[in-house]
Amino acid sequence: MPRVRMEFSKGEEVRFLSHLDLVKAFERAIRRAAIPIAFSEGFNPHPKMNFASALAVGVTSDREYIDIELRESMAAGEVMARLCAALPAGIRLSGAMAVPDNSPALMAVVNRAEYRVKVPAVGSPDIGSLTGAIARFMDSSEVMIMKRTKKGIQPRNIRPGIIKFAGSVNGNTIEFSILTVTGSAGNVRPEEVVNAFAGCLGQEIDAGLAQINRIGLYTAAHGDRLLTPMEMDKTNQEGGDNFA
Amino acid sequence: MKQFIENRVLPKVQKPARYQGNEWNSVHKDWDNTPVRMVFAFPDVYEVGMSHLGLRILYHIVNDREDTLMERVFAPWVDMEDQLRQHGLPLFSLESVRPLADFDAVAFTLQYEMSYTNLLNMLDLAGIPLRAAQRDDRWPLVLAGGPTAYNPEPLAPFVDAFLLGEGEEAVHDIIGTIKKWKQGPTPHKRRDLLQELAGISGVYVPEFYEVSYHNDGTIKKVVPKVSFAPSRVTKRVVRDLDRVDFPTRPIVPFMEIVHDRIMLEVLRGCSRGCRFCQAGMIYRPVREKRPETIIAQGENLVKNTGYDEISLTSLSTSDYSCVQGVLALLMDRYGSEGVGVSLPSLRADSFSVDLAKEVQRVRKTTLTFAPEAGTQRLRDVINKGVTEENLMEAVTGAFQAGWTSVKLYFMIGLPTETYEDLDGIAGLAFKVVERGRDILGSRAGRLRVTVSASSFVPKPHTPFQWAAQDSMEVLQEKQHYLAGKLKHRRIVFNWHDARLSTIEAVFSRGSRKVAAALERAWALGCKFDSWNEHFRYSTWQEAFRETGVDPEFFNNREFSLDEVLPWDHINTGVTKEFLLTEYKRAFSEETTADCRHEKCTVCGVCQNLPASVDLKGAKNNAPC
Numbered sequence: 001m002p003r004v005r006m007e008f009s010k011g012e013e014v015r016f017l018s019h020l021d022l023v024k025a026f027e028r029a030i031r032r033a034a035i036p037i038a039f040s041e042g043f044n045p046h047p048k049m050n051f052a053s054a055l056a057v058g059v060t061s062d063r064e065y066i067d068i069e070l071r072e073s074m075a076a077g078e079v080m081a082r083l084c085a086a087l088p089a090g091i092r093l094s095g096a097m098a099v100p101d102n103s104p105a106l107m108a109v110v111n112r113a114e115y116r117v118k119v120p121a122v123g124s125p126d127i128g129s130l131t132g133a134i135a136r137f138m139d140s141s142e143v144m145i146m147k148r149t150k151k152g153i154q155p156r157n158i159r160p161g162i163i164k165f166a167g168s169v170n171g172n173t174i175e176f177s178i179l180t181v182t183g184s185a186g187n188v189r190p191e192e193v194v195n196a197f198a199g200c201l202g203q204e205i206d207a208g209l210a211q212i213n214r215i216g217l218y219t220a221a222h223g224d225r226l227l228t229p230m231e232m233d234k235t236n237q238e239g240g241d242n243f244a
Numbered sequence: 245m246k247q248f249i250e251n252r253v254l255p256k257v258q259k260p261a262r263y264q265g266n267e268w269n270s271v272h273k274d275w276d277n278t279p280v281r282m283v284f285a286f287p288d289v290y291e292v293g294m295s296h297l298g299l300r301i302l303y304h305i306v307n308d309r310e311d312t313l314m315e316r317v318f319a320p321w322v323d324m325e326d327q328l329r330q331h332g333l334p335l336f337s338l339e340s341v342r343p344l345a346d347f348d349a350v351a352f353t354l355q356y357e358m359s360y361t362n363l364l365n366m367l368d369l370a371g372i373p374l375r376a377a378q379r380d381d382r383w384p385l386v387l388a389g390g391p392t393a394y395n396p397e398p399l400a401p402f403v404d405a406f407l408l409g410e411g412e413e414a415v416h417d418i419i420g421t422i423k424k425w426k427q428g429p430t431p432h433k434r435r436d437l438l439q440e441l442a443g444i445s446g447v448y449v450p451e452f453y454e455v456s457y458h459n460d461g462t463i464k465k466v467v468p469k470v471s472f473a474p475s476r477v478t479k480r481v482v483r484d485l486d487r488v489d490f491p492t493r494p495i496v497p498f499m500e501i502v503h504d505r506i507m508l509e510v511l512r513g514c515s516r517g518c519r520f521c522q523a524g525m526i527y528r529p530v531r532e533k534r535p536e537t538i539i540a541q542g543e544n545l546v547k548n549t550g551y552d553e554i555s556l557t558s559l560s561t562s563d564y565s566c567v568q569g570v571l572a573l574l575m576d577r578y579g580s581e582g583v584g585v586s587l588p589s590l591r592a593d594s595f596s597v598d599l600a601k602e603v604q605r606v607r608k609t610t611l612t613f614a615p616e617a618g619t620q621r622l623r624d625v626i627n628k629g630v631t632e633e634n635l636m637e638a639v640t641g642a643f644q645a646g647w648t649s650v651k652l653y654f655m656i657g658l659p660t661e662t663y664e665d666l667d668g669i670a671g672l673a674f675k676v677v678e679r680g681r682d683i684l685g686s687r688a689g690r691l692r693v694t695v696s697a698s699s700f701v702p703k704p705h706t707p708f709q710w711a712a713q714d715s716m717e718v719l720q721e722k723q724h725y726l727a728g729k730l731k732h733r734r735i736v737f738n739w740h741d742a743r744l745s746t747i748e749a750v751f752s753r754g755s756r757k758v759a760a761a762l763e764r765a766w767a768l769g770c771k772f773d774s775w776n777e778h779f780r781y782s783t784w785q786e787a788f789r790e791t792g793v794d795p796e797f798f799n800n801r802e803f804s805l806d807e808v809l810p811w812d813h814i815n816t817g818v819t820k821e822f823l824l825t826e827y828k829r830a831f832s833e834e835t836t837a838d839c840r841h842e843k844c845t846v847c848g849v850c851q852n853l854p855a856s857v858d859l860k861g862a863k864n865n866a867p868c
Contacts (some may be wrong), residue, residue: 209252
């Protein structure tokens with residue numbers, strides 16, 4: 001069945017939606033837009049759509065991805081144009097492309113997530129001690145946190161899942177830039193990194209008030225190269241309509 | 245304020261989406277260029293309030309007017325209340341994040357008595373003085389409507405004006421009056437506005453009425469203190485449901501709400517005449533929509549919301565005279581698009597189960613029936629026209645069609661109830677289990693019969709308005725007795741908190757005197773009373789004690805037939821004579837037939853109100 005992949009952002013207006021809320025918002029927008037989405041078989045049919053990664057309540061994102069399967073073909077540009085008009089304020093589409101129906105699911109290919117995190121600090125933090133603390137933090141091979149799992153609260157080392165971590169100071173706000181592992185190979189959340197780091201910094205941080213924005217989702221390819229889901233399938237598909 | 249709430253407050257509360265008013269189809273108007281500003285206030289949380297059709301209807305009708313805006317506010321959950329109080333923030337409207345005090349009118353809907361403390365709490369959080377007498381010309385008008393407004397007296401000191409009955413047309417009269425007053429000569433005197441409002445049909449302004457009492461606490465009389473207030477206020481009613489505005493662009497919430505689907509009203513009112521049921525009296529007469537209207541509205545609703553389910557709502561949808569045709573048309577049109585149709589409640593008969601079979605794509609949900617009482621004798625007393633045979637046919641149909649789980653609703657504490665009637669409830673439940681086993685065979689392992697028992701609360705404007713409620717101890721004893729009788733691995737028995745029901749009855753039948761207890765209970769911390777985890781019975785008792793209100797005077801006392809009832813000056817169209825006749829017939833176990841199928845019962849509605857029974861697929865039997 002034809003499949004269309006779209007790139008979208010989750011803005012301030014909708015940052016407090018849960019992943020389930022977002023899924024439903026798409027489902028309803030797709031119906032309002034009269035896009036011929038395919039349904040699963042069985043007694044209780046569900047529209048066939050898949051997201052690259054769930055986004056937590058309160059988190060905004062510049063680039064998220066969704067694949068939808070169609071029961072009859074429709075050009076990716078048409079799907080995007082119709083859906084744009086039917087999506088609530090705050091969810092904006094920035095690209096659409098047809099993907100081959102045998103290409104792997106988004107969830108299976110995305111394995112890196114990049115974030116910017118703004119945290120209000122108490123007093124005025126200085127950049128020197130921040131940089132030093134980040135260097136020490138990244139030098140250690142172990143960053144243990146307590147994580148809620150199915151087996152209760154368990155200790156876990158998140159350091160291997162932190163690929164890049166940088167910080168800057170802007171007035172009373174500390175801004176972090178974080179690249180983590182996500183997906184089936186493990187998942188490190190940006191607030192876990194910030195919370196763990198707050199302990200090392202010796203500076204009070206109210207991580208509950210962190211403003212987290214996801215910059216992008218990628219697949220780590222050869223070397224340090226990161227490909228977005230819109231680029232991945234371009235490499236194995238020539239032609240095809242493309243509206244990135 | 246908006247920035248602060250988004251960045252500092254919402255990250256700290258559960259379900260922050262409750263407080264964001266930017267859902268699909270929400271209306272955001274230009275504040276400065278809109279002369280009349282109202283806020284619709286629902287005294288419970290967002291997911292409960294957004295499931296209420298009345299809010300959807302009024303929001304749409306008011307916002308369709310160019311000269312008026314209507315925003316929304318719900319009771320903030322306790323964590324949000326803590327945040328608001330901690331930061332000194334006033335309760336705000338969702339759409340434009342403005343303090344309630346900035347609006348011309350705050351309009352509450354009253355869906356159940358146990359939301360009254362939330363109403364007071366919301367006024368307090370908004371910084372608005374609770375009592376009408378404390379509010380001078382600066383404050384917004386506090387309005388209220390909805391089913392429990394039919395006994396407005398417990399809230400009389402707090403509300404400026406009540407609207408009795410259906411709001412679709414009356415809201416225009418109210419807005420027109422507010423607009424004229426705002427554009428009139430300054431200073432704007434609150435009293436002038438209330439005087440104008442009191443002249444609108446269906447509007448009750450309590451401060452214009454004087455209540456006097458006998459020494460025993462019963463009412464001597466309720467009379468207008470001013471010449472311009474009517475001695476009785478008659479409810480508003482819409483004559484033609486096909487011509488009245490119905491929202492086809494309802495808000496689509498982001499978060500899951502209780503009724504998360506299209507609510508398409510097919511008819512209003514019910515004339516089955518159950519003697520305990522307030523809805524069955526106050527929403528008369530029965531008026532149906534034409535199938536064409538329903539189909540057209542359904543089409544727009546699907547297009548404008550994107551929902552995957554249309555619920556055909558009413559008090560009793562299987563009574564809709566065109567129900568089969570409408571169901572078939574809707575399923576035909578939307579089946580392939582993944583849009584289902586559902587029926588909210590079912591009568592306990594085989595016709596209803598047949599309807600359910602048609603619409604239910606999946607058989608895993610529970611079917612619910614409400615026989616209400618355990619014996620035919622008591623069902624005749626309450627005029628519940630359902631027989632054991634009806635119920636058994638219905639559950640047989642359900643089990644045969646593949647349902648494995650049924651729910652049976654009963655009420656305990658009904659007038660004349662004996663332990664034989666309780667045995668009858670258990671007997672019915674066991675019969676249903678037996679039938680389920682016989683039919684389900686190898687699947688009997690999945691059989692479940694849920695028995696739910698609520699406690700009878702006498703309601704104003706019903707034939708049982710005079711009846712005494714059982715004491716809390718008696719209700720608990722009956723619950724305990726039933727629980728013992730219903731011990732079975734296939735039966736789940738649920739019951740309502742009897743303590744809550746006894747307090748509900750105080751505010752259901754209370755006079756103005758109970759207002760003090762309400763205010764005191766709120767001051768002592770009562771709120772969200774209908775939420776188990778927040779209900780504080782001992783605090784309520786303390787409030788009654790401190791204010792000298794005897795709850796038993798209102799709940800556990802049989803009201804005398806010649807007594808002036810606290811709500812006698814409110815006219816629903818149904819006459820007191822009719823209610824009295826029905827009350828007497830109850831005790832002689834005489835049933836009264838539905839006027840849709842037999843002769844007119846002369847309840848008074850078609851005789852007294854500018855509306856009449858309006859059926860679209862059957863002849864009106866009632867010669868009204």
